């Protein structure tokens with residue numbers, strides 16, 4: 001009955017070099033971090049596809065957190081809970097909120113940063129928050145003889161159609177998040193991005209203002225099963241406006257977002273457009289409130 005079927009081999013390297021070497025020799029292996037996504041995918045056992053597992057948990061370098069005065073550097077095997085605990089006084093609030101809202105506590109203690117960024121089909125909390133922060137990702141390629149290394153800005157991790165841009169054979173080995181002051185940051189989710197990604201939206205904002213003039217406004221909007229949407233056009237039309245924004249200005253900006261999303265992808269559902277516009281309006285009102293409160 002089980003002819004031609006074998007249990008997968010599990011490789012447990014202790015260094016990055018060993019992991020790259022195993023990946024080069026067994027390129028069809030599945031990289032296994034916390035396993036929370038992988039375990040929720042239905043797979044037959046034993047199966048015919050013979051996919052081996054390359055477990056990254058034993059690689060101590062991938063668990064490191066370092067900081068200096070310019071940035072915090074985090075290994076992809078750092079769990080969401082550990083990042084929150086170690087970085088509680090230094091993480092950008094938008095990133096801390098993205099971590100706190102990432103699933104139930106049991107998932108946060110097991111899920112890792114690398115696993116969250118490399119979800120095969122969904123663009124989730126961390127990618128949305130890190131996209132508006134200055135974040136660089138180190139990628140090592142097991143296919144080249146010298147295991148080449150490159151640093152890319154986080155948006156380059158994903159292709160233009162929103163799919164994961166990592167090539168099979170590549171491993172994320174570090175992330176650098178640069179420190180930068182902001183006057184206003186926020187992170188919101190409407191719906192359930194993991195179980196109902198087709199209707200959910202995730203929204204992150206990072207803004208600076210001097211006196212009452214907005215000097216920088218960055219936002220990212222994840223339509224989890226499609227892409228992370230950003231718009232230089234909207235960012236530019238908010239930047240250099242004076243706070244508080246008037247009701248008329250907020251409605252105009254929200255209308256601009258509605259139009260852009262309607263033309264962006266036919267896969268975006270009406271409920272997502274509605275939710276995106278509401279969340280943007282509320283965020284701009286919250287920014288107004290913060291200015292009044294100071």
Ligand SMILES: Cc1cc2nc3c(=O)[nH]c(=O)nc-3n(C[C@H](O)[C@H](O)[C@H](O)COP(=O)(O)OP(=O)(O)OC[C@H]3O[C@@H](n4cnc5c(N)ncnc54)[C@H](O)[C@@H]3O)c2cc1C
Pocket residue numbers: 030031032033034035036037038039040056076077101102103104107110111112113114115116117118119120124125126166170171172173192193194
């Ligand atoms: C019940 C539940 C609710 C959830 N709710 C949310 C939510 O609300 N918001 C949210 O953001 N997330 C949510 N998640 C998803 C969670 O974020 C992911 O499951 C988790 O982040 C994956 O991390 P992991 O370490 O378990 O990855 P794994 O399952 O081990 O791996 C995930 C993918 O990443 C790849 N990978 C892992 N590490 C690397 C690396 N270093 N380099 C290259 N590829 C790598 C793996 O090969 C795999 O394809 C939820 C999950 C569950 C189970």
